[in-house]
Amino acid sequence: MNQSTVMPNWLRQRAFLTPNRVAIFFENKKITFHELDQLATKRAKQLGSLGIVENDVVGLMMRNSLEMVVTIHALHYIGATIVLFNTRLTFKELTWQLNDAKVKVMICDDEFVQIVDHSFHTICTSEFIRLEETELNFRTQIHLNDVATIMYTSGTTGNPKGVQQTFGNHWSSAIGSMLNLGLHEQDLWLCSVPIFHISGFSILMRSIIYGIGVHLHSSFNPSRINDAIINEGITIVSVVSTMLQQILQNLGEKNYPNTFRCMLLGGGPAPKSLLLACKEKNIPVFQTYGMTETASQVVTLSPEDCFSKIGSAGKPLFPVQIKIMSNGKECAPYQEGEITIKGPNVTIGYLNRPDATDEAIKDGWLYTGDIGYLDEEGFLYVLDRRSDLIVSGGENIYPAEIEAVLLSHEAIVEAGVVGKKDERWGQVPHAFIVCQRKVSEAELFDFCQQRLAKYKVPKGFTFVSELPKNASNKLLRRKLKEKLDELC
Amino acid sequence: MNQSTVMPNWLRQRAFLTPNRVAIFFENKKITFHELDQLATKRAKQLGSLGIVENDVVGLMMRNSLEMVVTIHALHYIGATIVLFNTRLTFKELTWQLNDAKVKVMICDDEFVQIVDHSFHTICTSEFIRLEETELNFRTQIHLNDVATIMYTSGTTGNPKGVQQTFGNHWSSAIGSMLNLGLHEQDLWLCSVPIFHISGFSILMRSIIYGIGVHLHSSFNPSRINDAIINEGITIVSVVSTMLQQILQNLGEKNYPNTFRCMLLGGGPAPKSLLLACKEKNIPVFQTYGMTETASQVVTLSPEDCFSKIGSAGKPLFPVQIKIMSNGKECAPYQEGEITIKGPNVTIGYLNRPDATDEAIKDGWLYTGDIGYLDEEGFLYVLDRRSDLIVSGGENIYPAEIEAVLLSHEAIVEAGVVGKKDERWGQVPHAFIVCQRKVSEAELFDFCQQRLAKYKVPKGFTFVSELPKNASNKLLRRKLKEKLDELC
Numbered sequence: 001m002n003q004s005t006v007m008p009n010w011l012r013q014r015a016f017l018t019p020n021r022v023a024i025f026f027e028n029k030k031i032t033f034h035e036l037d038q039l040a041t042k043r044a045k046q047l048g049s050l051g052i053v054e055n056d057v058v059g060l061m062m063r064n065s066l067e068m069v070v071t072i073h074a075l076h077y078i079g080a081t082i083v084l085f086n087t088r089l090t091f092k093e094l095t096w097q098l099n100d101a102k103v104k105v106m107i108c109d110d111e112f113v114q115i116v117d118h119s120f121h122t123i124c125t126s127e128f129i130r131l132e133e134t135e136l137n138f139r140t141q142i143h144l145n146d147v148a149t150i151m152y153t154s155g156t157t158g159n160p161k162g163v164q165q166t167f168g169n170h171w172s173s174a175i176g177s178m179l180n181l182g183l184h185e186q187d188l189w190l191c192s193v194p195i196f197h198i199s200g201f202s203i204l205m206r207s208i209i210y211g212i213g214v215h216l217h218s219s220f221n222p223s224r225i226n227d228a229i230i231n232e233g234i235t236i237v238s239v240v241s242t243m244l245q246q247i248l249q250n251l252g253e254k255n256y257p258n259t260f261r262c263m264l265l266g267g268g269p270a271p272k273s274l275l276l277a278c279k280e281k282n283i284p285v286f287q288t289y290g291m292t293e294t295a296s297q298v299v300t301l302s303p304e305d306c307f308s309k310i311g312s313a314g315k316p317l318f319p320v321q322i323k324i325m326s327n328g329k330e331c332a333p334y335q336e337g338e339i340t341i342k343g344p345n346v347t348i349g350y351l352n353r354p355d356a357t358d359e360a361i362k363d364g365w366l367y368t369g370d371i372g373y374l375d376e377e378g379f380l381y382v383l384d385r386r387s388d389l390i391v392s393g394g395e396n397i398y399p400a401e402i403e404a405v406l407l408s409h410e411a412i413v414e415a416g417v418v419g420k421k422d423e424r425w426g427q428v429p430h431a432f433i434v435c436q437r438k439v440s441e442a443e444l445f446d447f448c449q450q451r452l453a454k455y456k457v458p459k460g461f462t463f464v465s466e467l468p469k470n471a472s473n474k475l476l477r478r479k480l481k482e483k484l485d486e487l488c
Numbered sequence: 489m490n491q492s493t494v495m496p497n498w499l500r501q502r503a504f505l506t507p508n509r510v511a512i513f514f515e516n517k518k519i520t521f522h523e524l525d526q527l528a529t530k531r532a533k534q535l536g537s538l539g540i541v542e543n544d545v546v547g548l549m550m551r552n553s554l555e556m557v558v559t560i561h562a563l564h565y566i567g568a569t570i571v572l573f574n575t576r577l578t579f580k581e582l583t584w585q586l587n588d589a590k591v592k593v594m595i596c597d598d599e600f601v602q603i604v605d606h607s608f609h610t611i612c613t614s615e616f617i618r619l620e621e622t623e624l625n626f627r628t629q630i631h632l633n634d635v636a637t638i639m640y641t642s643g644t645t646g647n648p649k650g651v652q653q654t655f656g657n658h659w660s661s662a663i664g665s666m667l668n669l670g671l672h673e674q675d676l677w678l679c680s681v682p683i684f685h686i687s688g689f690s691i692l693m694r695s696i697i698y699g700i701g702v703h704l705h706s707s708f709n710p711s712r713i714n715d716a717i718i719n720e721g722i723t724i725v726s727v728v729s730t731m732l733q734q735i736l737q738n739l740g741e742k743n744y745p746n747t748f749r750c751m752l753l754g755g756g757p758a759p760k761s762l763l764l765a766c767k768e769k770n771i772p773v774f775q776t777y778g779m780t781e782t783a784s785q786v787v788t789l790s791p792e793d794c795f796s797k798i799g800s801a802g803k804p805l806f807p808v809q810i811k812i813m814s815n816g817k818e819c820a821p822y823q824e825g826e827i828t829i830k831g832p833n834v835t836i837g838y839l840n841r842p843d844a845t846d847e848a849i850k851d852g853w854l855y856t857g858d859i860g861y862l863d864e865e866g867f868l869y870v871l872d873r874r875s876d877l878i879v880s881g882g883e884n885i886y887p888a889e890i891e892a893v894l895l896s897h898e899a900i901v902e903a904g905v906v907g908k909k910d911e912r913w914g915q916v917p918h919a920f921i922v923c924q925r926k927v928s929e930a931e932l933f934d935f936c937q938q939r940l941a942k943y944k945v946p947k948g949f950t951f952v953s954e955l956p957k958n959a960s961n962k963l964l965r966r967k968l969k970e971k972l973d974e975l976c
Contacts, residue, residue: 141809144492179671
């Protein structure tokens with residue numbers, strides 16, 4: 001055993017070091033690290049009575065809540081690997097992921113019980129309180145190379161892939177972020193992004209590693225966020241562009257106190273007008289770039305650059321290296337190419353998908369598929385959040401997945417999906433289709449709704465006689481986007 | 489290659505990320521990270537012309553200076569392992585260590601050239617400027633498991649041992665300290681402790697990892713330290729008790745600004761009266777416990793406890809675990825025993841000494857030989873900095889080493905060395921000896937001075953007819969201390 005990769009369990013250690021600091025603010029409740037540890041210990045013993053043991057794969061489909069935080073820590077006490085599912089998945093999508101991850105026990109909020117295939121051992125939140133506590137072997141140490149969490153991302157090639165995030169990935173992410181943003185004793189991080197996403201989950205990890213509080217919101221509400229920043233000592237908030245837009249609108253003429261020090265903006269390129277509006281109101285926006293495969297941010301603006309380098313995602317975090325590649329060569333400054341990332345927060349690979357892993361990670365470098373360039377000082381500018389990715393309200397939508405569903409309709413011959421600009425969501429999916437007989441939009445809409453999470457259902461359909469393709473017969477989505485622009 | 493242990497070279501990365509922040513303040517000069525990187529790059533090319541290449545072992549005997557900092561970073565650019573020698577070693581001591589470490593090239597300040605054995609390839613500071621620059625392969629990445637530095641500590645069993653400190657050890661130490669003390673943008677760490685000790689060296693590492701400045705002093709001067717704290721924005725200072733005593737005396741009626749946030753006090757237990765005097769002047773003293781084998785602090789008081797837990801060294805740093813052991817069992821709270829430490833900053837072992845390594849590190853736990861206890865909250869109280877160790881002006885003196893020298897004198901039959909209280913140095917060595925013929929104190933003094941660094945030479949000698957020993961004929965130094973107390 002290499003001792004350099006062994007650490008005490010993070011929550012246990014934090015509760016030991018600073019028991020009386022507040023860990024979680026949630027719905028008028030304050031939970032200290034000591035209390036959180038007690039709750040997680042109890043929950044672990046309850047989960048133990050379900051037969052969950054070390055190295056088991058346990059699924060989680062929950063809304064942001066204290067229960068969710070406690071359950072996550074409890075599962076890590078047991079030593080289970082947690083698969084975090086998007087709460088907006090359909091029955092079919094979830095079933096595919098449950099099978100792929102070989103989930104032993106599925107834990108979900110009551111409202112999600114119906115979408116879980118009954119052949120999986122399922123327990124819901126309301127049943128917890130009735131569970132007996134059993135004695136169990138607590139994992140008081142963690143190993144940085146062990147897989148802590150799995151999160152599914154839909155690949156461009158159809159089926160979603162389970163990204164394996166080790167404790168070391170989460171650790172490096174938290175440490176890299178701290179080296180960039182600093183760490184103040186009174187730090188308090190507001191989390192209204194979903195915990196099942198790496199954006200939310202990473203805040204939980206930072207909380208126990210740094211010893212700072214999380215102001216946890218069950219869902220996104222701009223006026224509650226502004227109220228918390230102005231009145232409750234929030235110092236850092238994680239947002240995506242569409243959220244920031246609504247927060248700013250809600251803020252109106254009011255201003256933030258000086259103690260608020262970071263609006264961490266992820267989830268893809270942000271409109272420059274939004275960034276300038278924030279600058280005008282002296283809101284320190286730190287643009288950031290990261291993904292599930294890098295366990296959150298890997299590139300972030302630093303405090304000294306947040307007003308002078310507007311539009312850039314910043315420089316890599318301290319342990320991270322970045323290269324722009326084009327045709328197998330490293331690009332010169334300002335030359336566009338594929339963003340590649342190396343560092344200890346890069347995933348060890350996709351679950352059960354050595355092929356996809358080998359394709360994405362070469363010689364330690366993660367090929368993100370995203371397009372960008374570096375300026376002469378090494379600041380990253382991201383041009384496209386993956387070439388074809390649709391980002392809708394902070395959710396990543398992969399066209400290939402929707403296309404696959406459309407193509408399963410007997411009348412449809414070809415399908416191509418691209419993002420359409422949308423005032424509220426940033427982007428929404430729009431489908432181009434080639435049919436062999438007349439089908440109504442309503443029928444297609446219905447068909448998709450039964451098979452896809454709501455946010456993935458195309459908001460519009462355009463019927464065409466053929467789709468643009470390249471020489472190798474590969475769909476050219478870029479051409480479809482141009483066509484969509486002409487239509488709008 | 490496990491990518492989770494690969495990082496960009498720390499100085500190169502820091503110079504890339506925050507080129508314009510000041511890295512070093514030294515004798516009215518300000519050197520930014522960009523400039524430091526340029527200087528180290530040039531120096532690396534100069535050292536390359538001496539034939540120094542990757543994995544070479546290079547010795548360093550220098551006083552705190554910009555040159556020393558630059559040379560250290562230059563050697564890490566080349567990929568050499570650095571052996572840092574105490575500038576107070578004698579010719580004989582140094583020669584032993586140079587041979588033990590198999591040093592290929594020795595770099596020293598001009599004043600130390602005479603004490604280096606000429607059979608070693610030696611270059612001194614004034615020769616650097618004349619060296620040609622050669623092109624060389626820069627190590628732009630570091631591997632956390634590689635040995636960065638070797639520092640000798642004299643063991644209780646006679647010969648000094650080379651403690652191997654990996655980049656990972658230094659990284660974990662810096663990160664652990666940051667998680668405890670926080671990291672502020674304006675942090676500035678004053679270093680007047682020697683860089684050849686882990687106390688000073690660790691500040692250099694923190695500087696490039698955190699991106700904060702080091703206020704470097706060539707030697708300890710209390711009035712310069714107070715001036716810097718009061719007028720130059722120092723936020724953190726590393727000291728040992730004897731230094732703090734003099735700093736406090738020099739400070740007189742003056743006070744520190746609120747921006748000064750941490751007096752990091754290491755080097756063994758501190759007198760309670762000193763700690764109370766600091767509390768009265770509102771000086772935030774953070775007692776800390778650590779050693780060469782743990783790459784600096786492993787246990788430190790946290791901000792919330794620095795005034796309420798006076799006398800304690802605090803709780804472990806976040807990645808560290810601690811146990812008190814007695815007769816193979818873990819001690820209960822308040823029960824005294826040997827302090828044992830586990831964590832990623834524990835050395836991988838002693839150079840060429842698998843026996844000593846196996847004796848010190850068992851199942852990942854470092855047996856420090858120090859005696860202490862934990863209170864019921866887990867705060868560590870150190871009773872003895874190693875049972876027999878003499879700490880004199882922050883220097884560790886191991887009795888066995890001095891005893892060995894004394895025993896090499898033909899007239900001496902038995903020798904026992906213990907620490908005597910001293911107003912200036914905290915402690916000074918005092919020798920009890922059994923002679924077979926009359927010898928003068930002056931002669932013994934002379935004899936030692938030729939063979940030991942000045943601070944190790946006993947300041948007094950007591951002639952006795954026999955030494956106290958236990959049943960297995962082992963010297964009982966505790967009894968000698970009692971005897972010394974009676975004599976004083």
